Amino acid sequence: MIKREIPVYSPWISEEDVEEVRRATLSGWVSSSSPDVLSFEEEFAASIGSGRGISCSSGTAALHLSLRAAGIGPGDEVIVPDLTFIAPASMVVACGATPVFADVSDEDWNVTPESVSKCVTPRTRAVMAVHLYGNPADCEGLAEAAPGAMIIEDVAQSCGATRDDVNAGTFGSLGCFSFFGNKVITTGEGGMVLTDDPDLAARLHLLRGHAMSPDRRYFHAELGFNYRMTGMQAAMGRSQLRRMDEILSRKRKIAKLYANRLAELPELRLHPPGTASAPSIFWMYSILTPSRKVRDEMMRKLGMKGIDTRPFFFPMSSLPPFAGHPTHTPVSRELSERGLNLPSGPLLTESEIDFVTDAIREALGRSKRSKVTSITASVTARTRTLEAAATGSKRARANLPTRKGRVELPFQI
């Protein structure tokens, strides 16, 4: 197996995160009754600008709870982008409803009002507004395209994004977030639903905890789930949340460096930066290659150098579980074949970006641009920094490699 030296994503776990998890663990409040869970829900909802946060065990659970709380079930249709991760589509099926796949835009890779309006039928109950790869979707346009349908936002990949000063996750009736290890902030696994609607909040809360009656212990008028978050996860989430702005700022800097280094390769299309009123947060800095053949060959060549990448998602309508859903989604199919996610974690260093972009140039048959011949030093720096953070050891921190007499920080931009 090839050893990956530059992962496509590694989370930024700080010493404070580790200390908070330790505190939460030793408090004895390890499960969902922990006061950290309620505090994380309040702090996260306040930071995104929503009335209520209902934490849960994953982004997938957030989607499932949202669809169930919205009353979506057999006979209903939910419009889902054809180009997305599988969770929004599979949770529609988990509710007994039917996903209807809409094509995405060549410009920002999100579903468009035009494509959604073509999918509307009398059975349409909701639109799943997925904000893909950090790019904020046009929720207002989607709502106009499907009058009467509920907008459920999937913000798993775009936490912190805004459009016309409205935070992603607050436009729709329900906003679903993921705190998986590669997300903007992480709790290991974890998720959250945001809503301003007190009735929906009560339904989410009930369904998350086996639908057990709040007034009569062990009485269940219906069936629910155990989708609760632990106290340790919430403690980490609270600590990560305090660094969210810094993480987002690092992502912008990473995107700037990639864009700068790759600008002179006209055969590539670079991650759409969005507009002044709807900027991308560049969750995964992504590029479009000229063809699937070039993309696959580039992935292989980068992989040989220890650079981990991801292809874009398969269009949902091309996957076996959704066979038989008639769909015409040429843009999703084209993007899926040509798209590639580059390493994008917040600890990525400038020399690592040079190494990745040189490897891309070489894969396209161009000469190298920078003098970086090895990534060992920066990888070692990151590994040691993570170790220092993980152990909290002053010695480990003191052992960090130095450059010109100063401690090498994990991020050199």
Ligand SMILES: Cc1ncc(COP(=O)(O)O)c(C=O)c1O
């Ligand atoms: C768009 C989207 N929705 C939902 C999810 C599911 O989140 P989780 O992995 O926390 O279940 C993901 C995960 O990557 C995602 O990318």
